[in-house]
Amino acid sequence: MSGEGxxxxxxxxxxxxQWRAICACGWTTRGPTREDVGPAAVAHSNAGSHDPVRxxxxxxxxxxxSILSLHFDPAQxxxxxxxxxxxxxxxMLATDDVRLSRRLFLETSERLRAAVLGGMQWRLLxxxxxxxxxxxxxxxxxxxxxxxxxxxxxxxxxxxRLLTGQADVLKAFETVSSIAQADKATRxxxxxxxxxxxxxxxxxxxxxxxxxxxxxxVPGYLDGMVTGSxxxxxxxxxxTDTLVVLLxxxxxxxxxxxxxxxxxxxxxxxxxxxxxxxxVADEVLPLAEDLTTFVDSLVYTLVKGRGSSxxxxxxxxxxxxxxxxxxxxxxxxxxxxxxxEGVGDGASQVTT
Ligand SMILES: [Zn+2]
Numbered sequence: 001m002s003g004e005g006x007x008x009x010x011x012x013x014x015x016x017x018q019w020r021a022i023c024a025c026g027w028t029t030r031g032p033t034r035e036d037v038g039p040a041a042v043a044h045s046n047a048g049s050h051d052p053v054r055x056x057x058x059x060x061x062x063x064x065x066s067i068l069s070l071h072f073d074p075a076q077x078x079x080x081x082x083x084x085x086x087x088x089x090x091x092m093l094a095t096d097d098v099r100l101s102r103r104l105f106l107e108t109s110e111r112l113r114a115a116v117l118g119g120m121q122w123r124l125l126x127x128x129x130x131x132x133x134x135x136x137x138x139x140x141x142x143x144x145x146x147x148x149x150x151x152x153x154x155x156x157x158x159x160x161r162l163l164t165g166q167a168d169v170l171k172a173f174e175t176v177s178s179i180a181q182a183d184k185a186t187r188x189x190x191x192x193x194x195x196x197x198x199x200x201x202x203x204x205x206x207x208x209x210x211x212x213x214x215x216x217x218v219p220g221y222l223d224g225m226v227t228g229s230x231x232x233x234x235x236x237x238x239x240t241d242t243l244v245v246l247l248x249x250x251x252x253x254x255x256x257x258x259x260x261x262x263x264x265x266x267x268x269x270x271x272x273x274x275x276x277x278x279x280v281a282d283e284v285l286p287l288a289e290d291l292t293t294f295v296d297s298l299v300y301t302l303v304k305g306r307g308s309s310x311x312x313x314x315x316x317x318x319x320x321x322x323x324x325x326x327x328x329x330x331x332x333x334x335x336x337x338x339x340x341e342g343v344g345d346g347a348s349q350v351t352t
Contacts, residue, residue, distance in 0.1 A: 015060070016059070016060040018032060018060045019055065020055070020324065021037040021041035021053050021055045024125065025111070026107075028320040034055065037055060051121065054114040059330040059331060061327050063318060065316055066315050067314050067316055069312045070311055072303050077307070087147075090150075092295065095295040095296070097139035097143075098139045098291055099292055103132075103322060106321075106322070107324075108129040109129050112128075124227070124234065127238070134195055134248075135200060138195075140288060156177055159177075159298070162302065163301065166297055166301075169293055172290035172293040173290075173294045175286075191279070191280060192283070195248060199244055207250075208247070211243065215243075221242065226238065248276075249273065252276035254276040256272060
C-alpha cells in the first residue's frame with residue numbers, strides 16, 4: 001500500500017531486456033527477440049489500417065502485480081464519529097481518482113508515441129492525452145482541498161505524529177501540505193488550479209473567449225477541423241482540442257510567438273512548448289506521486305493501528321499499456337544513464 005513510481009508503478013527487480021511492439025490502437029505484444037514480435041506486428045498492421053507499429057527494445061517488465069489487501073470493520077477502522085473521518089474519506093476518493101487519471105494520461109501517452117506523427121490517429125490521441133492531464137489536475141485540486149479540511153480538523157502535527165518513523169511519507173506529506181496551506185491568491189496562480197477551473201470543472205467562458213480571440217486569426221495554432229465516425233466514441237472536435245492545448249500552455253505560463261508559421265516562430269514555439277511541458281511534468285506528476293504516497297500510508301497506518309484486521313495477498317495481471325508506460329520510462333532512464341556514461345544506445349525503431 002506504499003507509494004508508486006513517478007511515472008508508472010512497477011515492481012522493482014526487472015533488469016533484462018525484451019522486445020515490444022505497440023500500436024496506436026493500444027495493441028501490444030512482447031518477446032525475447034525482435035523476431036518474436038516483428039512478424040506479429042506486421043500481421044497486426046496488415047489486418048488493420050496498415051499504419052506502422054512501433055517495435056523497440058525496452059527493459060523487461062513484470063506481467064503481474066502483487067496486491068496486499070487489509071480487511072477491517074469500517075466502524076472501527078474509520079469511526080464515523082471521528083472528526084478526521086469525513087475529510088479523510090474525501091481524500092481517499094480524490095486520491096484514487098488522481099491515480100486513475102494519471103494512468104489514463106500515461107496509457108494514452110503510450111498510444112500517442114506509437115501513432116504516426118501528424119496522422120489522424122495521432123491527432124485524435126493528442127486531445128485524448130491532454131484530457132488525462134486535465135482530469136489529473138481536477139482531482140489533484142480536489143485532493144488538496146480535502147487535505148486542507150483534514151488539517152483544519154486535526155492539526156498537521158497530529159498527522160506528523162501518526163506517520164512517525166516513516167521518513168519518505170513525512171517528506172511527501174510536507175510537500176502536499178505546503179500546497180494545501182497556501183493562501184487563496186497563491187493557489188489560484190497554480191497550473192493545477194487554472195486547468196481545473198478553465199478547462200475541466202468549469203470550462204470558464206472568459207478564458208476560452210480570451211484565447212480564442214487572441215489566436216483564431218493567427219495561422220498555425222488552431223486546427224479548423226471537426227470529425228465524424230461510424231464508431232461512437234472516436235469522434236473529436238480538433239478545433240477545441242487545439243484550443244485546449246493553448247489554454248494548457250497559457251496556464252503553464254508559456255509565451256507563444258505571434259507568427260508560428262515562420263522558421264523562427266516554429267523554433268520559438270517548440271522551445272516554449274518544451275519548457276511549459278517540462279514545468280508541468282515537474283509540478284503535476286511528482287505532486288500526484290507525493291499525494292498517493294502520503295494518503296496510502298496514512299490510511300494504512302490508521303486502520304492497522306485501530307484493532308483487528310486481516311491481511312491477504314493476491315496477484316493480478318498488469319494492464320498492457322500501463323506496463324508499456326513503465327517500460328518507456330525505464331528505457332528513458334537507462335538511455336539517460338548510458339548517455340551520461342558516454343555509451344550510445346539505439347533503442348527505438350519503428351517497423352511496418
Ligand atoms: Zn492497432
